[in-house]
Amino acid sequence: MARLLAPLGWAYGAVTVQRMSRGGARTGVPVFCVGNFVAGGAGKTPTAIAIAHRLQAQGEKPAFLSRGYGGKAGPGPVLVDAARHTAEDVGDEALLLARVAPTIVGADRVASAALAVKTGASVVILDDGLQNPSLAQDLRLAVVDGTAGIGNGLCIPAGPLRAPLSGQLASISAILIVGEGAATSNKAIRASKKPILTARFVAEEDMASQLAGKPVVAFAGIGLPEKFKATVLDVGATIAGWRSFPDHHVYSAEELRRLQSDAAQRLAALVTTEKDYVRIAPLLAALDPDLPRPLALPGALIFDDTQALDDLLTKALHDARAKIQAV
Incomplete structure (x- = not known):
């Protein structure tokens, strides 16, 4: 082919x-x-x-420009407000970037760059x-x-x-x-x-130490999900269950509840990427509080x-x- x-x-x-x-x-x-x-x-x-x-x-003073994959905030440019915007508004990557520096989302890169300069970049x-x-x-x-x-x-x-x-x-x-x-x-x-x-x-040290030697159900909806699986193994956790989803996957509350049930049955923690976590954050209130809650495994390059x-x-x-x- x-x-x-x-x-x-x-x-x-x-x-x-x-x-x-x-x-x-x-x-x-x-x-x-x-x-x-x-x-x-x-x-x-x-x-x-x-x-x-x-x-x-x-x-x-850096500022980021992102196309805001899948976001519904409009054509832009939009200055991301992590306290107000969700991944549905501006995309998952933009929310991660906004934690570090001003982030502008928009299809018009020239207009986005002009706004970035106005923010003091x-x-x-x-x-x-x-x-x-x-x-x-x-x-x-x-x-x-x-x-x-x-x-x-x-x-x-x-x-x-x-x-x-x-x-x-x-x-x-x-x-x-x-x-x-x-x-x-x-x-x-x-x-x-x-x-x-x-x-x-490299995974963040505190969370890595919490997971070391413990069973986990891991899931990821990123471009190369197997990379996250390798990161989980690198921290010393045992993968009791694994689910991969397409990049930028839009999770449903029902999918997350099934993952919770799977983790509970395996007596395991439920772990995902930071990028996935910002997408599921609006759904956390709808999950069963008595079952394992999804945890993000942060990391850095x-x-x-x-x-x-x-x-x-x-x-x-x-x-x-x-x-x-x-x-």
């Missing part, structure tokens, strides 16, 4: 590469983009959050948008899952790539490989001579070489501001 669809994939990819080469609008502040080569999850949001923390440590971080040319991007970081890599190397719909890898590699600034796996030895990535950073996802990341960010900021002043 992939071979049959390959011609469509290359046509789709060629259009995407051409679009990526277009110049975008300037916002007056540096614009950093965290994206990926493929459709689906690779760890973009945790990476964007980690970069924001490093920029804040340098005295910068000194640098804008795009959570996704590597293939979107509307904004001039001063740092383009491609996130690659170490295990999944680039799949079969073909473009949508024949494979997961959004455009031919060679064309995408030519337009990015650096690559981040998250976790171990085949991607760490990918010949095309290694031959690109782009800076390569590595990182790993830890870079193996934070100095290399800081150097990359500092240089990108310096170069971007030089270009802005020259205009």
Whole structure:
């Protein structure tokens, strides 16, 4: 099937590469983009959050731009209010980002960036948008899952790539490989001579210690749910039950009650991701209080070489501001 669809994939990819080469609008502040080569999850949001923390440590005031996947807040731009908005309003990623820095949701990236600047942002971080040319991007970081890599190397719909890898590699600034796996030895990535950073996802220590050695029923509706399963195992928990759902899955109260019952029957805790938890938060009041309540297992992306990341960010900021002043 992939071979049959390959011609469509290359046509789709060629259009995407051409679009990526277009110049975008300037916002007056540096614009950093965290994206990926493929459709689906690779760890973009945790990476964007980690970069924001490093920029804040340098005295910068970052703001996030998100498309607000599945949100109903309107075309935007909308400044996310975590105390008022739900995942149904602005999308699950936007709520996670808003805990760290001002977050604007909207389809029009230029308008969203203008609003970010009005909030006082000194640098804008795009959570996704590597293939979107509307904004001039001063740092383009491609996130690659170490295990999944680039799949079969073909473009949508024949494979997961959004455009031919060679064309995408030519337009990015650096690559981040998250976790171990085949991607760490990918010949095309290694031959690109782009800076390569590595990182790993680590569960929050307090919750990890609470789950260590205990049975859990785990569930996740993210791009790569098996990554969460691996995280649960890494903290030392025993997986007594496991359910995976599509990315951005909209849970029903009945689904959560069934998960509660399953956990109760197995004498296990009920655990999910932070991203899933913000989606189920409005349903928690409707759950059985006598059965295991869903718990979020928070985590963070830890870079193996934070100095290399800081150097990359500092240089990108310096170069971007030089270009802005020259205009």
